[in-house]
Amino acid sequence: MNIYVFQALNGLGLGMIYFLLSVGLSIIFGLLGFVNFAHGALFLVGAYAAFFTSQATGSFALGLIASFVCVASVGLVAERWLLRRTYKMSHEAQILVTVGLTFVLTETVVYFFGPESQRVAPPEALSSVLMIGPYPIPSYRVFIVIVCAVIGAALWWLFERTLFGARVRAGNERPQMLKLLGTKVSRVYAIAFGLGTGLAGLAGGLAVPLRGADPSMGVEAIVIAFVVVVIGGMGSFSGPLVGGLIIGVTQSMMSAIWPEGARLAIFLLMVVVLLLMPKGLFGRA
Amino acid sequence: MDRRTFLSLAGATAGSIALPRLAVAQPKPLVYYSINAFSGNFAASGKYSDLGVRAAIAAYGSRLGRAIEYKRIDTEGNPAIAVRKVQQAISQDGARHFGGAALSSEALAVMKEVNKANGVYITYVGADEVTGKDCNRSTFRWSTPTFGAVNTVLRPLFQQNPKWKKAYTITGQYVFGEALLRNSKAVMQDAKVELVGNSYHSLAEKEFSGYLGNAMGSGADVLVILNFGANTLDLLRQAASFGIKKRMAVAVVWFSGLDTFQALGADVTEDIYFGLQYWHGLDTPGNKTFLDVYRREFKENPRFYSAADYQIATLMFDAIRKGGSEDPAAIIKALEGYTYAGLTGEEQVRPFDHQVIKNYFLARGKKKSAMKDADDFVDILSSSKTASPKSASDCKMA
Numbered sequence: 001m002n003i004y005v006f007q008a009l010n011g012l013g014l015g016m017i018y019f020l021l022s023v024g025l026s027i028i029f030g031l032l033g034f035v036n037f038a039h040g041a042l043f044l045v046g047a048y049a050a051f052f053t054s055q056a057t058g059s060f061a062l063g064l065i066a067s068f069v070c071v072a073s074v075g076l077v078a079e080r081w082l083l084r085r086t087y088k089m090s091h092e093a094q095i096l097v098t099v100g101l102t103f104v105l106t107e108t109v110v111y112f113f114g115p116e117s118q119r120v121a122p123p124e125a126l127s128s129v130l131m132i133g134p135y136p137i138p139s140y141r142v143f144i145v146i147v148c149a150v151i152g153a154a155l156w157w158l159f160e161r162t163l164f165g166a167r168v169r170a171g172n173e174r175p176q177m178l179k180l181l182g183t184k185v186s187r188v189y190a191i192a193f194g195l196g197t198g199l200a201g202l203a204g205g206l207a208v209p210l211r212g213a214d215p216s217m218g219v220e221a222i223v224i225a226f227v228v229v230v231i232g233g234m235g236s237f238s239g240p241l242v243g244g245l246i247i248g249v250t251q252s253m254m255s256a257i258w259p260e261g262a263r264l265a266i267f268l269l270m271v272v273v274l275l276l277m278p279k280g281l282f283g284r285a
Numbered sequence: 286m287d288r289r290t291f292l293s294l295a296g297a298t299a300g301s302i303a304l305p306r307l308a309v310a311q312p313k314p315l316v317y318y319s320i321n322a323f324s325g326n327f328a329a330s331g332k333y334s335d336l337g338v339r340a341a342i343a344a345y346g347s348r349l350g351r352a353i354e355y356k357r358i359d360t361e362g363n364p365a366i367a368v369r370k371v372q373q374a375i376s377q378d379g380a381r382h383f384g385g386a387a388l389s390s391e392a393l394a395v396m397k398e399v400n401k402a403n404g405v406y407i408t409y410v411g412a413d414e415v416t417g418k419d420c421n422r423s424t425f426r427w428s429t430p431t432f433g434a435v436n437t438v439l440r441p442l443f444q445q446n447p448k449w450k451k452a453y454t455i456t457g458q459y460v461f462g463e464a465l466l467r468n469s470k471a472v473m474q475d476a477k478v479e480l481v482g483n484s485y486h487s488l489a490e491k492e493f494s495g496y497l498g499n500a501m502g503s504g505a506d507v508l509v510i511l512n513f514g515a516n517t518l519d520l521l522r523q524a525a526s527f528g529i530k531k532r533m534a535v536a537v538v539w540f541s542g543l544d545t546f547q548a549l550g551a552d553v554t555e556d557i558y559f560g561l562q563y564w565h566g567l568d569t570p571g572n573k574t575f576l577d578v579y580r581r582e583f584k585e586n587p588r589f590y591s592a593a594d595y596q597i598a599t600l601m602f603d604a605i606r607k608g609g610s611e612d613p614a615a616i617i618k619a620l621e622g623y624t625y626a627g628l629t630g631e632e633q634v635r636p637f638d639h640q641v642i643k644n645y646f647l648a649r650g651k652k653k654s655a656m657k658d659a660d661d662f663v664d665i666l667s668s669s670k671t672a673s674p675k676s677a678s679d680c681k682m683a
Contacts, residue, residue: 259486262490
């Protein structure tokens with residue numbers, strides 16, 4: 001196997017992580033038309049929830065569950081008591097509030113855990129490498145790809161094949177009609193918001209064994225998440241999947257072709273997509 | 286009582302009240318300004334640098350003959366903020382004595398401001414320009430330059446491992462990384478080790494799997510890592526997960542120290558070679574004094590930033606004592622050529638470029654089972670005070 005095949009496979013794995021990181025952002029935008037700048041901070045909280053729980057219990061699986069539950073709870077509380085009040089405000093006001101929430105969450109994490117980087121080793125069963133030709137692929141990265149694929153399939157089923165999914169989609173397009181039919185739209189919004197934020201938390205939990213947990217990770221995450229949803233298209237489910245895979249493969253392939261341009265390439269790609277398809281590949285207006 | 290008598294009595298009374306105060310009046314305290322990122326993404330450095338300065342003040346006690354007041358300048362990891370706050374301190378408070386900065390970009394910006402104000406500034410950042418082409422009369426640098434770091438780490442490793450014929454480098458694409466790469470290439474050329482490839486990465490990079498794939502595909506015998514801080518942490522974590530240590534040796538030329546070992550864990554750092562500016566296990570008189578104070582005050586082992594800030598603050602206090610004045614010109618004169626018992630052994634301030642010549646260390650990560658305590662991450666293999674000669678210096682001090 002040559003280096004480019006390895007980089008392509010590696011990029012697919014990376015793309016699945018980016019998908020999980022950004023799908024919550026896209027769901028929330030799709031449903032509420034609300035751009036959640038606190039998404040990166042929720043990713044950060046998920047990472048620290050996983051770190052804290054796995055240190056306390058010795059179980060990484062419990063850490064992952066905690067990362068989802070804890071961040072979904074934070075999301076629900078924030079939606080109910082803070083963000084719901086901003087839905088009818090301008091985008092500028094929403095940005096101000098969610099950026100403010102980012103600072104609050106980040107500094108809360110620093111207050112409790114300090115500014116240093118924290119670590120969680122992958123579980124023993126996932127700490128080996130799988131050989132593909134002469135190249136090793138860490139088992140943990142394969143595990144992440146599988147988890148992301150399962151979550152992606154579950155989300156598709158939830159949004160496309162269930163009554164809840166139909167209500168979410170209807171709530172996005174005709175909220176007044178849905179209300180007249182007896183659905184409590186605010187509850188649908190809250191559940192979808194909690195799900196979107198919980199996914200950001202789970203992505204943070206999954207990322208900890210790869211890159212540790214530190215207070216700056218939220219800022220980095222929101223940048224990548226926005227690039228992915230801008231390329232894939234805001235508000236769609238398939239957008240983050242395709243956007244994530246494109247970004248992951250591009251970044252990985254460029255590492256072999258022109259390493260110093262690997263990061264630059266993903267931003268160039270975003271610019272090109274914005275110029276040619278302003279709504280992204282699968283975006284809604 | 287006439288007016289003259291009243292004034293005499295009042296004057297005598299006021300004088301008698303003031304006299305004891307004058308008799309016990311203390312000299313004005315020295316105000317030392319520590320520049321660091323105490324908040325923001327680089328706040329981990331500020332947290333430990335703060336402990337280092339406090340340890341230096343505690344260790345110095347009353348030896349300076351006056352109180353030492355310590356003020357923090359929080360740069361938030363942003364050179365523009367660093368410059369603005371330093372300018373403010375200079376113009377509003379008359380600040381003249383500065384130390385610190387975790388980021389090279391901050392130090393390079395701040396040193397110009399301090400020099401304009403005829404102050405004195407000691408730092409420990411990685412950029413060689415501080416005592417190279419951008420050197421100035423006000424600025425001193427404690428950390429070993431990249432030339433010394435590369436020569437201390439790579440030269441003995443290549444000599445002791447003659448089977449290493451090919452090397453691959455992963456380099457941070459900024460001035461510091463470039464300097465490490467330039468020096469590494471020179472050492473490789475001398476040792477007849479072929480550089481089979483290099484991957485540059487940006488400072489913001491988090492995902493190194495692609496670069497590691499390049500290194501694995503290159504057939505290199507050793508991976509040489511030429512970056513710093515969070516980049517090194519992420520890279521080493523990912524290298525360990527790819528099992529790269531089973532395929533090639535790994536050497537990190539410039540590593541922070543205990544805090545980064547703790548963030549990685551022995552399972553990652555085992556068998557990796559590290560270049561260190563300081564290690565808490567050093568058996569030197571200077572380090573013994575520091576450890577006594579630091580452990581008494583903070584009940585833990587010092588990290589790199591604590592040690593570095595302790596050392597530069599102590600240097601400033603030493604120079605004030607030696608020069609007999611807090612006037613920056615006298616401090617600069619006292620520091621030039623100053624030889625002292627530093628943390629890393631005998632250290633000396635080189636007069637022509639204000640660079641401290643000190644030991645740099647080559648260490649190897651221990652197995653977890655071989656660690657004597659929770660912080661015993663490395664064996665120190667060797668050290669050297671290698672420094673580039675005056676003839677090779679870009680420093681032209683006015």
